Amino acid sequence: MQKILVVLALLATPALAVEPALRPSARLLFKHPALLQAGNCVAYEEGGSGWVMTDPVYYLKGKVVAAEVRTRHLGQCPLVPGKNMEQYSREEFNRQALAYPCVAEGVPERDEQIGMVRLSIDAWETPHAVRAANAGRLYRGMFIERKLEKGMEIELEADLLGTCKE
Numbered sequence: 001m002q003k004i005l006v007v008l009a010l011l012a013t014p015a016l017a018v019e020p021a022l023r024p025s026a027r028l029l030f031k032h033p034a035l036l037q038a039g040n041c042v043a044y045e046e047g048g049s050g051w052v053m054t055d056p057v058y059y060l061k062g063k064v065v066a067a068e069v070r071t072r073h074l075g076q077c078p079l080v081p082g083k084n085m086e087q088y089s090r091e092e093f094n095r096q097a098l099a100y101p102c103v104a105e106g107v108p109e110r111d112e113q114i115g116m117v118r119l120s121i122d123a124w125e126t127p128h129a130v131r132a133a134n135a136g137r138l139y140r141g142m143f144i145e146r147k148l149e150k151g152m153e154i155e156l157e158a159d160l161l162g163t164c165k166e
Helices: 002-018 024-031 090-099
Strands: 041-046 058-074 110-125 153-157 161-163
Touching: 024 058, 024 110, 041 110, 058 153
Parallel strands: none
Antiparallel strands: 041 058, 041 161, 058 110, 110 153
């Protein structure tokens, strides 16, 4: 009888190891599904991390269209040799943002479960200064590399969003 239990335990172990890990965005959808129901107003915010300007300065606001947990393969993050993130051009930054989430150099690629939210954009404010080109996803009326338009749909990880302050 003990041999059967040992064999069953050994057979079950690989099956458990294959299950993709949950990212914080997926856990959020499981723990608080009401926050991201279709029709709710959500906001993505950037900026305001300095000593003087502490409130977010740039934002997107929109309505949730759908939210789901999906498995995504996390590949290697694109690197630009000899540069750190603050030195990236806008194109280099966009390539990094589109690959995110990704794994650092030397870390094995893996699958993870990610909570994704599709939202329809209602309003936005983006930076225009050249120094903001590699500071975030919002820049000169764009979200990463797409021109922002009222009613357009984008997808973001659930943990990047907050409820609208109206």
